[in-house]
């Protein structure tokens with residue numbers, strides 16, 4: 001066995017990255033990851049999306065674009081503002097197979113469950129359109145009720161502008177003091193130049209769950225051409241989206257968790273059902289320590305319906 005290679009795969013699968021600028025090959029030949037800032041936990045996955053995926057998403061999104069809004073901190077709705085001048089739209093989670101596959105890939109990369117993510121948002125920036133520097137983290141109570149606060153963001157580029165449109169992190173200086181080839185807006189701060197198919201991952205929360213100041217970011221004005229991006233906002237726990245299949249799974253998970261906590265004859269079986277309902281497994285599930293082969297406790301008609309609808313197989 002090639003120990004070095006095995007170790008490399010292990011490190012990748014744990015989502016660990018070391019030195020700044022270090023590149024790790026992934027299993028897909030053309031893809032590789034780059035640590036842009038290890039302390040701030042900002043990473044780029046080059047060629048995260050294929051060209052076909054980018055084109056497909058743009059085509060599907062185009063007819064549904066509307067002027068983008070910013071989050072209203074009073075009521076959680078959306079309001080038009082000069083801070084953000086792009087056009088955008090949201091997809092439902094798992095809206096089709098392509099979207100579902102991308103969401104699963106995002107979940108694998110970020111080590112977060114699909115159901116903690118909001119629906120994918122597509123943005124189109126034409127000349128002079130931009131999004132001023134902001135945090136994705138919420139400072140108000142209203143917006144952090146659903147799923148808790150935002151934990152991380154992945155920004156994917158579906159098309160690059162001919163000039164401008166960089167994603168800039170104004171709280172982090174440019175690595176060598178200056179980004180010579182970038183537009184003025186992105187010259188002196190850490191910035192990423194959009195490239196079709198690339199994706200940036202950054203974290204709105206630090207390890208103690210507080211705001212990661214360095215996650216402040218903005219979209220520089222497009223100077224020439226058109227830029228398209230796609231955002232996945234990821235929360236700390238389940239993000240409710242009006243009753244989609246992940247909401248139903250989470251409802252069932254919560255019910256089973258309560259049964260499991262209450263204990264009783266079916267506790268072990270309930271635990272195994274729990275592990276299957278959730279779209280990711282806890283450490284205990286993976287270790288299989290509590291799986292015992294006893295009868296599971298999914299006996300209500302509604303539970304069976306939810307489980308069948310979500311194609312979950314129970315192990316008892």
Ligand SMILES: O=C(O)CCC(=O)C(=O)O
Pocket residue numbers: 123131136155165166167217218219220229231
């Ligand atoms: O499109 C970009 O480069 C930035 C988008 C953004 O800041 C956001 O969606 O929060």
